[in-house]
Amino acid sequence: MAGDPTNLKEIEEVARQCLPKMFYDFFRGGAEDEFTLRENVDAFQRIRINPRVLIDVSNINMSSSFLGFNLSAPILVAPTSGHKLAHPQGEVATARAAAACNTIMVQSFSSSCTIEEVASSCNAVRFFQLYVYKRRDISALLVQRAESCGFKAIVLTADTPRIGRREADIKNKMIAIKSSNLDGLLSYDAISARDGGSKLETFANETIDPSLCWKDIGWLKSITKLPILIKGILSVEDARKAVEVGVSGIIVSNHGARQLDHVPATISVLEEVVKGIDGAVPVLIDGGIRRGTDVFKSIALGAKAVMIGRPIIYGLAANGEEGAIKVIQMLKNELELTMALAGCPTVKDITRSHVQTPTDRFRSLL
Numbered sequence: 068m069a070g071d072p073t074n075l076k077e078i079e080e081v082a083r084q085c086l087p088k089m090f091y092d093f094f095r096g097g098a099e100d101e102f103t104l105r106e107n108v109d110a111f112q113r114i115r116i117n118p119r120v121l122i123d124v125s126n127i128n129m130s131s132s133f134l135g136f137n138l139s140a141p142i143l144v145a146p147t148s149g150h151k152l153a154h155p156q157g158e159v160a161t162a163r164a165a166a167a168c169n170t171i172m173v174q175s176f177s178s179s180c181t182i183e184e185v186a187s188s189c190n191a192v193r194f195f196q197l198y199v200y201k202r203r204d205i206s207a208l209l210v211q212r213a214e215s216c217g218f219k220a221i222v223l224t225a226d227t228p229r230i231g232r233r234e235a236d237i238k239n240k241m242i243a244i245k246s247s248n249l250d251g252l253l254s255y256d257a258i259s260a261r262d263g264g265s266k267l268e269t270f271a272n273e274t275i276d277p278s279l280c281w282k283d284i285g286w287l288k289s290i291t292k293l294p295i296l297i298k299g300i301l302s303v304e305d306a307r308k309a310v311e312v313g314v315s316g317i318i319v320s321n322h323g324a325r326q327l328d329h330v331p332a333t334i335s336v337l338e339e340v341v342k343g344i345d346g347a348v349p350v351l352i353d354g355g356i357r358r359g360t361d362v363f364k365s366i367a368l369g370a371k372a373v374m375i376g377r378p379i380i381y382g383l384a385a386n387g388e389e390g391a392i393k394v395i396q397m398l399k400n401e402l403e404l405t406m407a408l409a410g411c412p413t414v415k416d417i418t419r420s421h422v423q424t425p426t427d428r429f430r431s432l433l
């Protein structure tokens with residue numbers, strides 16, 4: 068890869084140099100002042116690791132599982148839209164990278180490759196991320212296509228009744244990303260012809276159903292046998308509701324800080340969400356994970372595994388499938404070293420006592 072990057076930040080820089088400005092801005096950007104975008108990363112840096120010594124770390128085993136599926140490490144690929152804007156092979160390259168790294172890929176509803184193309188391209192375990200459209204028939208059809216193509220779970224994104232205010236996209240007049248999944252189902256023509264700011268925003272706001280609510284999980288359950296995860300949970304109250312309506316997992320996420328600015332960094336609410344549902348279902352987290360130490364901290368605070376969004380896109384942009392593999396491999400290498408240096412030979416050995424949060428430091432002063 069150009070520049071021989073040694074960490075994810077450097078891969079982002081390679082991607083920035085490869086991508087047209089409109090697309091780099093779309094991938095990188097967050098909502099409004101990007102306060103939460105910075106917080107997602109900074110909040111990890113306020114957590115300290117408490118290493119333990121004189122523990123046999125000659126063999127580090129990062130293997131883990133989620134919903135019964137084995138993972139080589141507790142790191143999954145988050146759903147992100149439009150991978151062909153980053154690389155001509157799009158989500159097919161991403162799925163192959165996930166398969167090569169023995170992890171799960173969550174394919175976005177707004178993917179540029181179809182459900183069928185991704186399914187036939189590799190043997191990765193795949194989950195399908197769902198937006199519920201005003202045209203429920205379209206969402207239902209995509210769920211059925213995913214189910215018949217062997218996807219193993221539905222990830223319902225709950226934080227996007229409308230699209231967040233992404234000012235770079237407004238300035239750049241971001242295009243409405245074409246999702247091949249919607250070919251023959253929806254037309255983009257009216258949107259492409261329209262003047263104004265972000266066409267992606269216009270398209271999303273015209274198509275996504277803002278009336279979606281908790282009772283609709285019943286509808287979703289009625290159209291699929293797959294386990295359902297809810298993505299976009301940031302409070303104990305919503306986590307408990309998710310458990311009540313019978314989901315199989317929760318994803319603590321603020322959509323990579325692209326929706327509502329000034330919501331908390333995901334790592335800062337993870338522990339209370341996990342405690343609030345008392346182990347009823349497994350919890351994943353995404354947002355700002357850029358180092359193996361971030362993965363370690365997330366596990367210590369109760370996540371079953373993490374998901375990564377932008378770094379995968381940057382890897383793709385920098386070097387296609389190989390670039391996405393490099394991203395996952397870099398994080399795995401960093402996690403492996405972190406576990407060795409912290410005295411944790413297996414993922415199960417990573418405990419709450421291995422980290423110190425700002426709240427812990429405050430309490431210790433009282």
Ligand SMILES: Cc1cc2nc3c(=O)[nH]c(=O)nc-3n(C[C@H](O)[C@H](O)[C@H](O)COP(=O)(O)O)c2cc1C
Pocket residue numbers: 093094095107145146147148175176177196224298320321322323324325353354355356374375376377378
């Ligand atoms: C360019 C981009 C596109 C995204 N598209 C989707 C999407 O289609 N569906 C979804 O649920 N989340 C989407 N997300 C949010 C990610 O799933 C994830 O929550 C976020 O990227 C995690 O933060 P990180 O990028 O800091 O790792 C997108 C994020 C980005 C950056």
Ligand SMILES: CCCCCCC(=O)C(=O)O
Pocket residue numbers: 148177198270271274275322325
């Ligand atoms: C219905 C199209 C919405 C695409 C939004 C993709 C996304 O979630 C993101 O950019 O963030």
